[in-house]
Structure formats: structure tokens, C-alpha cells
Amino acid sequence: MFVNPACLDPRIMGRDAGVIPIGVYYMAALLMENECDVRILNLAALAPGKDPVQIFGALIEKEKPDLIGFSVTNPNRINALACARAARKRLPQTCIVFGGPAPTFMASYLLKACPEIDILVQGEGESTLLSLVKVLAETGSVKGASVRNIRGIAFWEDGKIIETGPAQVVQDLDSLVHPSTYFAFEHLSMSRGCPGKCTFCGSPKFWGKSGIRFHSPLWFVTEILALAKKGITHFYISDDTFTMDRERVIEVCRLIISADIPITWNAISRVDYIDRELLSWMRRAGCIQISFGVESGSKKIKKNLGKPISDEQCIRAFSLTRSHGILPRAYFIYGSPGETHKTIRESCNLMLALKPLATVFYLLVIFPGTHLYGRALAKGQVTDGVWDQKIEDLPWFELDDTLDFSRVKSFGDTLREAFFDNIAHFVHDIDLVEEKELYPFHADFLSRLAMTFSHGEYAKNPRIKDPAKIAEHLFTRALSYSPCPRAFLGMAMLFQQQKKFNRAAALLTKGLSLFPGNKELSVCMGVALMNQAKFKDALPFFTLFKDDPGMDPYITICNTREQTP
Numbered sequence: 001m002f003v004n005p006a007c008l009d010p011r012i013m014g015r016d017a018g019v020i021p022i023g024v025y026y027m028a029a030l031l032m033e034n035e036c037d038v039r040i041l042n043l044a045a046l047a048p049g050k051d052p053v054q055i056f057g058a059l060i061e062k063e064k065p066d067l068i069g070f071s072v073t074n075p076n077r078i079n080a081l082a083c084a085r086a087a088r089k090r091l092p093q094t095c096i097v098f099g100g101p102a103p104t105f106m107a108s109y110l111l112k113a114c115p116e117i118d119i120l121v122q123g124e125g126e127s128t129l130l131s132l133v134k135v136l137a138e139t140g141s142v143k144g145a146s147v148r149n150i151r152g153i154a155f156w157e158d159g160k161i162i163e164t165g166p167a168q169v170v171q172d173l174d175s176l177v178h179p180s181t182y183f184a185f186e187h188l189s190m191s192r193g194c195p196g197k198c199t200f201c202g203s204p205k206f207w208g209k210s211g212i213r214f215h216s217p218l219w220f221v222t223e224i225l226a227l228a229k230k231g232i233t234h235f236y237i238s239d240d241t242f243t244m245d246r247e248r249v250i251e252v253c254r255l256i257i258s259a260d261i262p263i264t265w266n267a268i269s270r271v272d273y274i275d276r277e278l279l280s281w282m283r284r285a286g287c288i289q290i291s292f293g294v295e296s297g298s299k300k301i302k303k304n305l306g307k308p309i310s311d312e313q314c315i316r317a318f319s320l321t322r323s324h325g326i327l328p329r330a331y332f333i334y335g336s337p338g339e340t341h342k343t344i345r346e347s348c349n350l351m352l353a354l355k356p357l358a359t360v361f362y363l364l365v366i367f368p369g370t371h372l373y374g375r376a377l378a379k380g381q382v383t384d385g386v387w388d389q390k391i392e393d394l395p396w397f398e399l400d401d402t403l404d405f406s407r408v409k410s411f412g413d414t415l416r417e418a419f420f421d422n423i424a425h426f427v428h429d430i431d432l433v434e435e436k437e438l439y440p441f442h443a444d445f446l447s448r449l450a451m452t453f454s455h456g457e458y459a460k461n462p463r464i465k466d467p468a469k470i471a472e473h474l475f476t477r478a479l480s481y482s483p484c485p486r487a488f489l490g491m492a493m494l495f496q497q498q499k500k501f502n503r504a505a506a507l508l509t510k511g512l513s514l515f516p517g518n519k520e521l522s523v524c525m526g527v528a529l530m531n532q533a534k535f536k537d538a539l540p541f542f543t544l545f546k547d548d549p550g551m552d553p554y555i556t557i558c559n560t561r562e563q564t565p
């Protein structure tokens with residue numbers, strides 16, 4: 001049984017937090033291919049108020065797994081430890097394994113904190129876990145000499161912690177079993193490793209000396225097609241820097257386009273790994289968002305964070321991405337070593353030049369495996385004992401005499417204010433490339449963004465003035481590029497909100513003439529007619545989809561009201 005434990009704190013972006021790491025799917029598929037019976041338990045996706053340890057305990061008593069593998073990160077370690085203790089009590093013979101970033105970087109701490117753990121898997125896990133499972137199947141145990149030859153593990157032996165050295169890595173990623181053979185999921189990764197050396201990130205040390213490795217475009221797109229067949233239409237490509245090998249990405253895009261599947265996807269990249277031709281391919285293959293780590297507008301801070309990118313590179317990457325109808329999202333970090341109100345102003349100035357359409361502002365935290373944490377350990381500013389506290393990560397400012405909570409909070413507030421106060425200008429400055437082939441994609445991009453202002457995240461943000469007006473501008477602009485059902489729908493819904501039912505119905509009539517049978521447009525049309533008390537006219541727009549139980553209330557109202565004078 002694989003377990004994705006719950007984090008300590010509730011997540012703002014709950015959807016991201018409950019995701020099972022792609023590495024778990026790779027390992028689970030490999031074990032299934034080797035005739036193991038596998039379950040994946042996602043405790044990070046429980047409804048609020050549910051007790052993950054209790055649910056876990058009840059489930060393992062029912063399933064009685066021979067081995068439980070926890071995917072452990074810093075934020076979920078406390079729940080992982082609690083589950084491990086519960087597992088040992090309820091199933092004393094079951095082998096308890098921890099893998100993931102936390103066991104890789106704090107083996108000694110975890111083994112001392114929780115003697116219930118049998119084995120820690122460090123680094124890349126496929127080959128190590130398969131070897132462990134084979135030993136368990138053959139000998140019924142993973143103790144002592146039987147596992148000493150397996151690389152990439154740590155365990156207690158005779159009162160000492162034994163570490164068997166770096167894991168055996170998979171050189172040919174295409175030799176791995178396609179996880180889509182057994183599972184359906186949205187998060188994918190084509191590569192392992194990153195060319196960056198950011199001091200706040202655990203990726204460089206996690207992948208270590210194993211070098212950057214890739215799936216072939218064909219393997220990767222085969223995976224996408226298999227998942228699309230299972231009904232997945234949107235993917236999150238979570239490679240650290242998806243575009244680091246541009247020819248490979250162009251080939252991926254070429255294969256997706258020739259397969260002609262209606263999918264969309266988000267990716268993460270760096271501003272120094274983007275160019276015009278690549279973006280054009282990515283957009284036509286369904287890419288709708290790229291996230292870039294901008295981190296700061298201050299040269300000094302970027303140096304401290306190990307991010308040698310220039311303002312010019314950032315501005316160019318954001319402008320190019322936006323102009324191809326891909327939403328550029330900026331990650332900023334605040335509360336870094338050397339941060340002052342002056343450096344935050346520099347970040348705000350850079351933001352104004354980038355004009356991002358989405359942002360994420362992170363307070364700098366440090367955790368084992370990062371250069372910053374290693375430096376703090378070496379200087380004696382922190383010890384691993386800090387993880388005895390019920391905290392997910394350690395904010396940098398707690399180690400820095402020049403910073404404190406109220407100061408870093410004001411940094412975050414300043415950045416957020418600068419973004420939300422200016423997003424309307426950013427939207428009005430969107431300049432799209434004049435490539436006819438991209439017009440339908442421009443319409444799609446503008447109408448998606450419009451929906452964020454009319455019905456999504458930005459609609460409810462009190463800092464954004466008149467989001468409906470911004471949405472209307474975007475829907476209108478979308479329709480100027482190409483007919484787009486989402487733009488017809490969004491604009492009609494705005495008219496309905498403004499009680500302009502006639503205008504909504506006129507627009508929907510036009511939309512339905514171009515997209516006959518479109519369900520959303522039909523239902524919206526039915527509602528527009530109901531709002532004008534034209535129940536008889538509205539009825540056919542719902543009965544067209546009478547197999548959908550969601551239509552029943554509308555049909556009932558139309559039938560009832562039609563007969564009421």
C-alpha cells in the first residue's frame with residue numbers, strides 16, 4: 001500500500017495539495033507489473049475535519065498490506081510518522097517504508113524519531129523498492145543482511161544507522177512501466193533533474209549527480225494519449241524546467257498536434273529556456289499556462305537565491321508567452337536573505353514590467369536538502385531538532401536578525417497589492433501575435449482569462465475593481481479573433497447577471513447558430529428565456545439533454561409554469 005500522507009496545515013490551493021506524486025504512480029505501476037497487488041491511499045485529499053490517522057488505521061486493518069510505503073515530504077512528515085506508529089501497533093508484521101524528499105535528506109532524524117520505520121528509501125525509488133519487495137517476498141522480512149546489498153536505503157542495525165549509499169537510478173526512463181497502464185492521473189513529468197542551482201530548492205540535491213534524464217517524446221505522448229483515452233483532458237506537466245531541451249519539446253508538440261486530441265496543459269519553465277518558435281508549437285499543442293520562477297526584482301536577492309536571470313530575460317519571456325496566448329504565471333519569493341523595503345520595491349517594479357496574468361507569492365521557507373538549510377546547519381543557526389515542532393517548514397526570517405514576522409508580512413502584502421491594483425492594466429496591455437493560425441487559440445486564451453474575472457478566482461477578489469468590466473472587454477476581444485463557445489457563454493452569463501436577458505438571448509442565438517447542440521449555450525439560452533417568463537420557448541433547450549438528471553429541475557419548472565396563467 002502506498003500512502004500520500006496529509007500535510008499539517010490546510011492548503012489554500014487544495015487541488016494542488018491533494019495530488020499523489022507522480023513518483024508513486026511510477027513505483028506502483030512497476031510493482032503491479034511484477035505481480036504485486038497494490039493500493040494507493042491519498043490521505044492528503046480528505047475532506048476537512050476527517051482524521052487521516054483513523055481512516056488509515058481502519059483501512060490497513062481491512063486490507064492487511066505486507067508493506068506500506070509512505071511518500072514523505074517535510075510538510076506531511078508529522079502525519080506520516082503518526083500513521084507509521086498506528087501501523088506498527090495494528091499490524092506488527094507489516095514492513096513500514098518511508099520514501100521521498102524527507103527520508104532522503106533527514107534519514108537520521110526520522111529513524112530516531114520513529115523506530116517503527118523499517119526502511120528509508122533515499123533518492124529515486126523504483127529500483128530500490130522493487131528490490132526490497134523481492135526480498136520481502138522471498139524471506140518474509142527486510143531486516144539485516146537480507147537488504148544490505150540494496151543501494152539507496154537506511155535502517156537500524158545493532159543500534160546503528162546503516163546507509164547503503166546512493167540509489168541505483170534509472171538511466172533509460174523509457175524502460176519504466178507506463179503508469180497509465182494501471183492508473184488515471186493528471187500530473188506528468190518528462191524529465192528528472194534541473195539545470196538550476198537555486199539555494200532554496202531541494203531539486204538539485206535530490207537528483208544529485210544522476211544527471212538530467214528524459215523520456216523520449218514518443219513515450220511521453222503515448223502516456224498522454226492513454227490518459228486522454230481514460231477521460232483526462234487537462235494535464236499538469238510538473239518537470240522542474242519542461243523546456244530545457246527545446247527540440248524534444250517541439251517533437252512532443254508535433255506528436256500531440258498530429259494525434260489531434262483536444263487536450264490542454266500547464267507547464268513550468270525558466271525565463272532563459274523560452275523562445276518564439278517553441279511557444280508557437282506549445283500553444284498549438286494545447287499549452288495554456290507556463291509558470292516561471294522570477295523570485296525577485298533585486299539583483300542582490302537573486303544572487304542570494306542562486307537564480308542568475310536578468311530582468312531583461314524575464315520581461316522578454318513574459319511578453320513572448322503572453323503574446324502567444326499562453327498565460328504567464330510568476331512565482332515571487334519574499335522574506336529572503338537581505339530583503340528590505342527597497343528590494344521589495346524592486347520586485348514590484350519588475351512585476352509592473354512583466355505584467356503577469358497570475359502570480360504566486362511565497363514566503364521563503366527552508367527545509368533539509370536545500371543549500372540555505374545546509375548553510376544554516378553548518379553555521380549552527382539550526383539543528384534537525386527543529387522538526388520536533390509541529391511546523392511544516394521553517395521560515396527564513398526566523399533565522400535572520402534583520403527580519404521579523406510583521407516586516408515580512410508587510411513585504412507580502414505590498415507585493416500582492418501591487419499585483420491586484422495593476423492587473424486591469426496588465427489585461428489591457430495584452431498584445432497578441434498576428435498569426436492567423438493562432439487566432440482560435442487567442443480567442444480561447446482571452447475567454448479563459450475572462451472567465452477568471454467573471455466567474456473565477458478574480459471575480460471574488462475585493463481588490464480588483466469592476467472585474468465584470470474587465471471580463472466583458474476580454475470576451476469581446478476573444479470574439480473579435482474567432483467564434484468561441486466559451487466567449488459566447490461567458491458574455492451571455494454577464495448579460496444575465498446584469499438582467500439584460502434580451503441581449504443574452506440574442507448573443508446565444510448567434511452562438512448556437514455557430515455551435516449547434518452545444519450544451520452550455522443551450523442551457524444558458526433556456527435560462528435566459530425562463531428569466532423572460534418564456535417557459536414554453538425555453539423547454540426544448542433543456543429537453544434536448546433530458547438524459548442528464550441535471551436538466552430535471554428546469555424541465556419541471558418549464559412544464560409547471562407553462563400551464564400556469
Ligand code: SF4
Nearest residue numbers: 194196197198201240
Ligand atoms: S527552483 Fe526551479 S530552476 Fe531552481 S533549482 Fe529548483 S527546480 Fe531548478
